[in-house]
Amino acid sequence: MPSALDNDLYELVRAAIDPAALVQFVRAGQDGAIVVFDGFVRNETHGRVTKQLEYEAYEPMALAKMREIGAQIHEEFAVHRVAMVHRLGRLEIGETSVFIAVSAPHRAAAFDACRFAIDTLKRAVPIWKKEYFQDGAVWAEGEIPPAAPEAKPAS
Amino acid sequence: MPSVSSSIRAKVLFFGRVRELTGLSEEGVEVREGTTLADLLERYMRRYPQLAGLRASLVVSRNQEFVEWDTRIVSGDEIAFLPPVSGG
Numbered sequence: 001m002p003s004a005l006d007n008d009l010y011e012l013v014r015a016a017i018d019p020a021a022l023v024q025f026v027r028a029g030q031d032g033a034i035v036v037f038d039g040f041v042r043n044e045t046h047g048r049v050t051k052q053l054e055y056e057a058y059e060p061m062a063l064a065k066m067r068e069i070g071a072q073i074h075e076e077f078a079v080h081r082v083a084m085v086h087r088l089g090r091l092e093i094g095e096t097s098v099f100i101a102v103s104a105p106h107r108a109a110a111f112d113a114c115r116f117a118i119d120t121l122k123r124a125v126p127i128w129k130k131e132y133f134q135d136g137a138v139w140a141e142g143e144i145p146p147a148a149p150e151a152k153p154a155s
Numbered sequence: 156m157p158s159v160s161s162s163i164r165a166k167v168l169f170f171g172r173v174r175e176l177t178g179l180s181e182e183g184v185e186v187r188e189g190t191t192l193a194d195l196l197e198r199y200m201r202r203y204p205q206l207a208g209l210r211a212s213l214v215v216s217r218n219q220e221f222v223e224w225d226t227r228i229v230s231g232d233e234i235a236f237l238p239p240v241s242g243g
């Protein structure tokens with residue numbers, strides 16, 4: 001059965017993310033707006049100087065959860081296409097770790113959907129970040145995912 | 156004695172700090188019928204007491220879905236004890 005997800009892009013990658021290509025991917029003649037979220041590696045955490053980050057994921061589950069977020073977006077917001085890409089492995093300061101682009105006929109839905117996408121990704125997708133500092137490394141504190149599946153619209 | 160047929164095989168995956176604390180990324184386990192995910196975690200906590208400090212923050216997945224701890228393990232399950240997530 002065709003689904004709106006078929007026109008989307010959900011990926012975990014180990015090479016640099018190309019934001020321009022993802023923006024182009026979601027852009028179509030029927031749209032009037034694209035909202036993007038570009039998450040990149042900050043140079044400090046709570047005042048400690050960050051050297052680099054390392055991301056790992058429970059890859060098949062993470063991809064499934066990203067697609068679930070996409071399905072929720074299409075149910076709840078009047079958007080056209082979603083591109084959601086998370087990078088894994090070692091990242092340097094300033095490199096993009098996650099990029100989300102949402103296209104829609106009108107801007108409000110694109111803003112709302114993009115915000116929902118990153119907030120939900122950070123809470124419910126099994127990806128972990130280890131932060132390397134000058135004087136050691138720690139796993140980021142993180143968020144505890146909801147134990148039950150994410151609340152979904154009644155089906 | 157429990158019969159051989161009452162034992163169930165499953166796969167357990169480890170990520171993030173759970174992987175580092177146990178030194179495991181994946182292993183096969185054999186449990187008795189009726190064993191819950193909480194029971195299995197207890198078993199790992201006896202083997203790796205250093206997991207105790209993480210207990211309250213862990214969630215569990217079965218076949219790539221978040222589930223409750225009282226879920227019973229069935230043959231062929233893929234289980235993961237997941238520390239707080241920090242993607243983004």
